[in-house]
Amino acid sequence: MQVDEIIEKKYGLGLKNTEIIKIKNEKVRIINKAASQLMSKINFRIKFFGLYLGKIKRNRKFVFSLFASTLFGKYIRKNIVEINEDELKSWILGKDIEKQINNSFEDFVVIKFKDYYLGSGYYKDGRIKNFFPTSKFKQYLNFFSHK
Amino acid sequence: MKKKAIRINTLKIEIDKLIKNLEDKGYILEKINYCDYGFFVNENGRNIAHEIEHWLGYFFIQDASSMLIPIILDAKKDDLILDLCAAPGAKTTQIAQMMENNGCIVANDVREDRIKALSFNLERCGVLNTIVTMLDGVKFLKKCNIKFNKILLDVPCSGTGVYEDVKITENQIKRLTTLQKALLKNSFNCLDKDGYVVYSTCSILKEENEDVIEYCIKKFGLETVEIKNFERYNLKESFLENTYRLEQPYQEKFFVCKLMK
Numbered sequence: 001m002q003v004d005e006i007i008e009k010k011y012g013l014g015l016k017n018t019e020i021i022k023i024k025n026e027k028v029r030i031i032n033k034a035a036s037q038l039m040s041k042i043n044f045r046i047k048f049f050g051l052y053l054g055k056i057k058r059n060r061k062f063v064f065s066l067f068a069s070t071l072f073g074k075y076i077r078k079n080i081v082e083i084n085e086d087e088l089k090s091w092i093l094g095k096d097i098e099k100q101i102n103n104s105f106e107d108f109v110v111i112k113f114k115d116y117y118l119g120s121g122y123y124k125d126g127r128i129k130n131f132f133p134t135s136k137f138k139q140y141l142n143f144f145s146h147k
Numbered sequence: 148m149k150k151k152a153i154r155i156n157t158l159k160i161e162i163d164k165l166i167k168n169l170e171d172k173g174y175i176l177e178k179i180n181y182c183d184y185g186f187f188v189n190e191n192g193r194n195i196a197h198e199i200e201h202w203l204g205y206f207f208i209q210d211a212s213s214m215l216i217p218i219i220l221d222a223k224k225d226d227l228i229l230d231l232c233a234a235p236g237a238k239t240t241q242i243a244q245m246m247e248n249n250g251c252i253v254a255n256d257v258r259e260d261r262i263k264a265l266s267f268n269l270e271r272c273g274v275l276n277t278i279v280t281m282l283d284g285v286k287f288l289k290k291c292n293i294k295f296n297k298i299l300l301d302v303p304c305s306g307t308g309v310y311e312d313v314k315i316t317e318n319q320i321k322r323l324t325t326l327q328k329a330l331l332k333n334s335f336n337c338l339d340k341d342g343y344v345v346y347s348t349c350s351i352l353k354e355e356n357e358d359v360i361e362y363c364i365k366k367f368g369l370e371t372v373e374i375k376n377f378e379r380y381n382l383k384e385s386f387l388e389n390t391y392r393l394e395q396p397y398q399e400k401f402f403v404c405k406l407m408k
Contacts, residue, residue, distance in 0.1 A: 017249075018275065032276045035251040038227070039278055042253070043292045048266045048279035070159055070203050071273030092199075115164050116203055137202060 003028055003053075006062045010107065012077030026055045030068070054120070063108045066119035066133055073110060073117030081109045081121070081128060088113045091121075094134035100126045150397040152211040153195065154237075155184040158244050158273050160205050168200065181380045184244070185214045187397075204271035209237045212308075212349070212398040215380055217241045219403055220299050220345045224249040229295040229337060231284050231330065232302055234261035236268035242299070243274040252277040253295070255287055285326075288333035296342040298334050302327045304348040304355050308400030320354050327359045332367050335408050343372060347403045351394075356402040357387040363406075372405040 003020045007013050019036040021029050031039070031050030039046060051071065054064040064072070073080075087097050091111060101109075101123060109128065111118040121128035153176075155165050162184055166176055175189035188195055200206055217238050222228055222245040233239045233254035242252055254269070254277050256262055262281050269277055280287065304323060305315045327348075334344050348355050363369050371389035374382065382391040382403070393401040 030275060031278075032248055032251070034225075034227075034249065035276045035278055038251050038253070038293065041293065042278065042280075043290065044280045044282060044287070046278055047262055047281045048269070049277070051270060051273060051275055067204060067270050067273055070205070071275075074160075115160060115168065116199065116205065118203070 001060055003056055003062065006056070006060050009060075010062055011064075011079050011110070013072055013075050015072075020053060021050070022056075026057065028053045028056060057108070061108055063120045063122075063131060064110055069110050069117040069119050073112065076110055076117075079107060079109045080112050081123065082112045083118075085113075088118070091118060091130060091132055092134070092137070094130055094132060096130050097121070097128045098126060099123075099128055148397065149399065150187045150211070151190065151195070152179065152185060152187050152209060152214070152398075153206045154182070154209045154214055154241060154244075155186070155206050156204055156240070156244060156272055157184050158248060159203075165200065165205055169195075169198075172198070179211045179214065181218060182211070182214050185209075185211060187211065202271070204273060207237060207240060207268075207272065209241070210309075210399045212393050212395075212401045213237050214241060215382075215393060215401065216299065216301060216345065216347045216403060217245060218380070219347075219374060219405065220297055222246050222250075222297065226250045226297055227293070227295050227339075228252045229291075229293075229298045230254045231287065231298065231300055231334070232256060233265055233279075234258075235264040236272075238299065238301060239265065239277065240268055240272040240274055243269075243272065243276055246276060248273075248275040250276055253280060253293070254278070255280045255282055255284065257281065257283055285329045285333055288330065288336050291337050293337065294339040294342070295337055296339045298338060298342070298344045300330055300334055300344055300346045302330055302346065302348055302355075304350040305352055306349055307351045308349040308402070320352065324354050324359060327355060328362055331359060331363050331369075331406075335367070335369070338408065341407075343405055343407045345403065345405050347401060349399055349401055351392075351400050351402075356392075356404075357385055357390055360390055360404050360406070361387055369406050369408060372407055374403070374405055 179185035234256040
């Protein structure tokens, strides 16, 4: 199964007019078709392209990156978990969240707070394991003190 | 005193939704007259840079003058655009937003640390249509095998329109203007027929602005193009025809000119 098919099946998200490119260590990047076609023509070395979409995991699972979740979140139809403000504080600090969804469900989910999407977690047995990239956002962790 | 401004990232969120969320937190937003998604911000004792919406890329802190340059470039969905001196990416991400992540942008800059900042901002803003290269600008323009229909030359400059106490020597100005002229001259190697270049600086110095344009008109047969309804953008026409300055007291000072061959 191709990555875009996994994403459509798991998250109900169709990625039209884009190309998904595997890089290393299960990671994939996404770029639009026009830019992808240009990449093959331009005569310079490319340092960076498109957006880091996420990682392909075994058993046909896919985990979105933080910024990909913020871009595509509003189009995702399945595997979304909404959190409240207390849970948001825990999430940004890198803590797992206790939350009952469905006893038989086990998979990656996208986290949502109000209109915002906050990356991915792994839900199993009433607990969402945190994949939020806390270390990248250390400088912003005092944001709660500014409320 | 300069007014802080933000650009709402319409790739990720609707303007009304974000305005409501920020106003609920106590921010006062005032729309910039020439930009539907640009707002001056009264922070009311808070710091908008620390808000969750900022670091998730739902808005970009960007001077109102800077927002004007991509608007003058008039980026459209199917364009092929070169942003030659792109870092750190405020204008690049705005161009991508205007294109709705369609078409293609090639964003270039010269140094690794600048490319890092540019790449992070492209990621943060959810940009899908941009390719980043790292080359000396003049080398890029001389060797590139692609023709673009629009080129943004937001050239390295003295920054005297941003930093009021910048001290700059005559030698430094000479080095900068030599580079600026070379970039402008060579940009037409990469321009499609009927394409145009937007040249901009955040300098108040005539040597980096009107003198560079006048030199390139006389030496290389370039033509400036009128920016229609320029008053709407708070621009004032300069002494050289079809060149413009933005000199509002609460914004960074810019120079802008559109050129064709």
